Amino acid sequence: MNSSYLYAALLGLSLSACGGASGSSTDSGSGGNSGPSPSPSPSADQIEHLAAGDATVAVKNSNAFSEHSNNLKGSDKIVSFNLGNDFFENPWVAGSASTSSRDGLGGLFNNNACQDCHVRDGRGHAPMVSATEDGTDFSTILLRAAKSEISADTVTAMHNGIMANVGDSTVGGQLQQDSVSDVQPEVELSVSYSDVTVSFADGHDVVLRKPEWHMISTYAAEGYDFDDDTIFSARVAPQMIGLGLIALIPELDIVALADENDSNGDGISGKANYVWSVKDDAVRLGRFGWKSGQPSLIEQAAGAFLNDMGLTSRFHQNESCMAHQEDCQLTANGNGDANEDYNYEVSDKILDAVGFYSAHLAVPERRDAYSDDVQAGKTLFNEAGCVDCHVASYVTETDPEFPELSGQTIFPYTDMLLHDMGEELADFDKDNRPASASVAYEFQANAREWRTSPLWGIGLAKAVDPEATFLHDGRARTILEAVLWHGGEAQAAKEKVLQFTAKEREQFMAFLNDL
Amino acid sequence: MSYINRALVSAALALGLAACVGDDDGVSEHDVKSNYSAMAYAAYSDSLDSALVLKSAVDTFIASPSEANLDTAKAAYKEARKPYQQSEIMRWDTPITLGKALDSDGGPASVDDWEGQVNAWPLDENHIVALIEGDEEINIDLLLAQNGANDNEANVTTGVHAVEFMLWGEDTHGTEAGSGERPASDYDVANCADDFCERRALYLDAAMDLLVQDLTEMKAEWSPEAEATAGTLANNFLNSDDALDYIMGAIRNMASDELASARMSAGLELGDPEEEHDCFSDFSHIAIFYNFQAVRNAWYGHYYKTDGGSVRGAGLADIVFERDIATYVYIEDALNSIESKMKAIKDAGERTENTVRYDQIIGQDANGTERKIAENAVDELVAIDELFAMATDILSLDVEGPDGSGD
Numbered sequence: 078m079n080s081s082y083l084y085a086a087l088l089g090l091s092l093s094a095c096g097g098a099s100g101s102s103t104d105s106g107s108g109g110n111s112g113p114s115p116s117p118s119p120s121a122d123q124i125e126h127l128a129a130g131d132a133t134v135a136v137k138n139s140n141a142f143s144e145h146s147n148n149l150k151g152s153d154k155i156v157s158f159n160l161g162n163d164f165f166e167n168p169w170v171a172g173s174a175s176t177s178s179r180d181g182l183g184g185l186f187n188n189n190a191c192q193d194c195h196v197r198d199g200r201g202h203a204p205m206v207s208a209t210e211d212g213t214d215f216s217t218i219l220l221r222a223a224k225s226e227i228s229a230d231t232v233t234a235m236h237n238g239i240m241a242n243v244g245d246s247t248v249g250g251q252l253q254q255d256s257v258s259d260v261q262p263e264v265e266l267s268v269s270y271s272d273v274t275v276s277f278a279d280g281h282d283v284v285l286r287k288p289e290w291h292m293i294s295t296y297a298a299e300g301y302d303f304d305d306d307t308i309f310s311a312r313v314a315p316q317m318i319g320l321g322l323i324a325l326i327p328e329l330d331i332v333a334l335a336d337e338n339d340s341n342g343d344g345i346s347g348k349a350n351y352v353w354s355v356k357d358d359a360v361r362l363g364r365f366g367w368k369s370g371q372p373s374l375i376e377q378a379a380g381a382f383l384n385d386m387g388l389t390s391r392f393h394q395n396e397s398c399m400a401h402q403e404d405c406q407l408t409a410n411g412n413g414d415a416n417e418d419y420n421y422e423v424s425d426k427i428l429d430a431v432g433f434y435s436a437h438l439a440v441p442e443r444r445d446a447y448s449d450d451v452q453a454g455k456t457l458f459n460e461a462g463c464v465d466c467h468v469a470s471y472v473t474e475t476d477p478e479f480p481e482l483s484g485q486t487i488f489p490y491t492d493m494l495l496h497d498m499g500e501e502l503a504d505f506d507k508d509n510r511p512a513s514a515s516v517a518y519e520f521q522a523n524a525r526e527w528r529t530s531p532l533w534g535i536g537l538a539k540a541v542d543p544e545a546t547f548l549h550d551g552r553a554r555t556i557l558e559a560v561l562w563h564g565g566e567a568q569a570a571k572e573k574v575l576q577f578t579a580k581e582r583e584q585f586m587a588f589l590n591d592l
Numbered sequence: 593m594s595y596i597n598r599a600l601v602s603a604a605l606a607l608g609l610a611a612c613v614g615d616d617d618g619v620s621e622h623d624v625k626s627n628y629s630a631m632a633y634a635a636y637s638d639s640l641d642s643a644l645v646l647k648s649a650v651d652t653f654i655a656s657p658s659e660a661n662l663d664t665a666k667a668a669y670k671e672a673r674k675p676y677q678q679s680e681i682m683r684w685d686t687p688i689t690l691g692k693a694l695d696s697d698g699g700p701a702s703v704d705d706w707e708g709q710v711n712a713w714p715l716d717e718n719h720i721v722a723l724i725e726g727d728e729e730i731n732i733d734l735l736l737a738q739n740g741a742n743d744n745e746a747n748v749t750t751g752v753h754a755v756e757f758m759l760w761g762e763d764t765h766g767t768e769a770g771s772g773e774r775p776a777s778d779y780d781v782a783n784c785a786d787d788f789c790e791r792r793a794l795y796l797d798a799a800m801d802l803l804v805q806d807l808t809e810m811k812a813e814w815s816p817e818a819e820a821t822a823g824t825l826a827n828n829f830l831n832s833d834d835a836l837d838y839i840m841g842a843i844r845n846m847a848s849d850e851l852a853s854a855r856m857s858a859g860l861e862l863g864d865p866e867e868e869h870d871c872f873s874d875f876s877h878i879a880i881f882y883n884f885q886a887v888r889n890a891w892y893g894h895y896y897k898t899d900g901g902s903v904r905g906a907g908l909a910d911i912v913f914e915r916d917i918a919t920y921v922y923i924e925d926a927l928n929s930i931e932s933k934m935k936a937i938k939d940a941g942e943r944t945e946n947t948v949r950y951d952q953i954i955g956q957d958a959n960g961t962e963r964k965i966a967e968n969a970v971d972e973l974v975a976i977d978e979l980f981a982m983a984t985d986i987l988s989l990d991v992e993g994p995d996g997s998g999d
Binding site: 138139152153155156159160162163167168169170171172174175176177178179180182189190257258414415416417424426427430 | 715
């Protein structure tokens with residue numbers, strides 16, 4: 078600044094009140110903390126626009142899912158978050174490289190960076206197809222595989238939360254379509270879609286797309302094809318926001334909502350999944366994953382490192398290669414780093430940082446929570462019965478490790494329980510035939526059961542990534558399509574939605590898009 | 593540096609005076625924008641000029657692969673880091689650059705894509721070695737085709753760090769003193785210890801040519817002619833209503849996230865010497881110092897050119913000074929405090945006696961003198977975001993975070 082500026086500034090000082098500066102663009106983003114701005118004049122008792130309480134951030138552009146909790150302060154914590162972000166975002170490298178903290182990818186994997194599936198910390202998508210070509214972009218979606226003809230002892234172990242399932246004998250529990258050089262990928266995958274038309278009572282038609290998955294074992298010629306009894310489960314990468322808050326929903330609240338045998342006769346059961354915790358060496362309530370297969374965020378991260386990226390960690394010290402995949406077995410590991418030796422690839426510091434990062438990715442505030450249309454849509458949502466599973470609100474419990482996330486009133490819209498979503502959304506065999514509810518699939522979750530997805534942030538999914546799709550397998554291109562695929566325990570609620578008038582549909586969608 | 597009469601400022605503060613927005617004789621948004629564009633042009637011009645000096649030294653070394661010529665090339669590499677690291681404040685795509693048909697003028701469509709070809713890291717050197725020891729013809733086309741090969745972003749074949757690897761080779765010293773020790777004879781075709789000297793030379797030459805090509809392209813994006821040409825970064829920036837948001841977002845992202853976390857703290861936290869920006873050459877102390885200068889430059893609106901001249905004009909700091917002198921002073925004090933620590937890190941790496949490079953700092957225990965300085969710098973770089981958040985409010989900006997990176 079030169080001195081003429083200085084004097085001009087001082088001469089310009091005025092004691093009179095000044096008008097405010099003109100605002101800039103409405104496309105708000107954030108390079109750091111940005112406190113929530115009030116949505117249309119909420120009164121003192123209106124807090125639902127603050128979906129994550131004090132942790133809520135005011136961002137609505139493509140960075141909406143990439144901010145840390147608004148109340149996360151202190152350089153140590155910010156640095157931990159950023160370190161986790163670094164390792165969430167950047168690619169892992171094959172073999173044993175000079176970037177020794179980031180090596181050991183594969184042999185087999187689905188993708189080489191967390192962020193490449195969880196696009197901008199948001200969700201992935203099912204492959205898109207063209208007029209002539211099937212969809213082959215499996216970069217943000219994967220398929221699991223588990224045998225359905227299993228022993229009574231295995232069923233009991235799964236029921237008791239000791240064992241997840243038995244993987245396919247050729248590919249194991251997950252199909253990995255990518256590999257480091259010199260390793261043969263284990264599968265070739267593609268998908269095609271057929272149209273399914275759903276009609277509202279007033280004659281309004283919506284065209285859905287029903288996927289048909291095509292899985293080929295690359296080892297088939299050598300006698301390693303999928304087992305005849307294997308059931309496949311397509312799973313798209315979920316959004317990453319608010320996970321640390323979901324981890325702190327009191328277990329008693331979740332269990333209180335469970336009604337496994339539908340004792341109250343409302344047609345909705347709701348089942349908790351009790352799963353094995355590698356961390357605690359004990360059975361714990363499952364919270365994360367499409368079937369609630371993981372009890373904690375850090376274990377979810379470690380599981381993704383192993384199965385999605387071929388990276389070992391303190392929780393999983395063996396690669397997931399099959400015995401007949403000799404090239405995978407022989408892949409150079411990335412154990413340890415330049416600083417210290419440890420017998421796995423993702424160091425404790427990095428795993429913990431990614432866990433911390435995942436816990437603190439913030440939920441964006443709602444844009445228009447109190448407008449007439451949105452409020453009317455919320456009433457429709459409640460009256461249709463959606464809210465019976467998509468339970469609106471909780472108060473998180475206190476965890477000394479996460480003070481910012483403790484004691485917050487949050488609005489995730491989930492009961493955290495498993496529900497039978499009907500045959501259309503069921504896991505399937507190699508000929509795409511839906512598996513029945515009698516097939517135990519992942520701990521206590523059967524082939525037709527899915528955890529109620531949290532709905533917060535759903536209205537910003539396409540702002541974060543225009544390619545984002547919905548439901549566990551990404552078949553729904555829009556939120557409305559996702560609603561219309563609901564079956565099973567959600568059938569009655571969907572039938573009510575199908576009675577909506579055009580105006581009601583508009584209000585209903587206004588509410589969902591505001592979440 | 594900005595030289596404000598602190599006594600005058602104190603007097604103004606004591607009087608509790610606040611300047612009005614929109615004073616006729618105040619700094620205008622237009623002034624800040626046009627000065628920023630001029631700074632970008634100067635920083636990329638210096639980056640290109642220093643890359644041309646490096647290219648000339650590399651050509652000489654390849655023609656006559658002596659240790660002396662290798663040292664000359666290494667020295668030129670070091671000089672080239674200084675302006676380039678300052679240009680990095682302009683390296684992010686944001687909503688103002690995305691979807692704006694930036695390639696309509698034939699230039700890069702995305703700043704991030706361009707940056708990934710010029711300065712990508714981490715770099716898995718095994719991929720470069722495999723290409724050199726392979727049998728495909730080595731030229732710019734091969735480097736471009738193989739950059740990010742196998743859908744792996746770490747398979748970096750192009751840019752600054754590829755050149756760095758070709759000059760230094762792998763640093764096998766861990767956190768001990770010493771950088772990569774590639775012998776000049778790696779390029780001595782007449783006395784080659786293996787079969788790859790010629791292919792190494794071809795590789796280094798191609799990487800260097802491409803780097804010059806890319807910097808030439810980016811300099812053109814910010815030239816005075818570009819300012820008046822639709823489809824250029826400069827024209828897009830100058831015509832954007834969100835240009836100041838972009839500057840503020842870039843400042844905050846560089847200071848608290850990219851520099852503090854990815855480039856300084858990751859190494860300190862993990863104790864891994866390869867988590868430094870210039871891991872083959874051990875010039876990270878230079879790289880991070882000039883990244884910090886980039887923050888100051890963008891804030892104050894000053895860029896000091898390699899030739900001793902400077903681009904000086906209106907910056908965001910001037911508007912904040914007009915509107916809220918207290919915040920201006922807080923930020924100035926914070927920047928000066930960080931500066932002293934960044935300078936101490938640079939000096940430790942530069943001094944001839946008891947030299948301590950950044951990978952050695954990474955190896956120091958909690959009581960290490962330089963480690964403490966570096967950790968304090970990280971803390972202050974993170975903490976200054978609170979002050980920049982205040983500045984963002986004073987400027988009535990919606991900060992445009994970098995886009996597409998998920999930061």
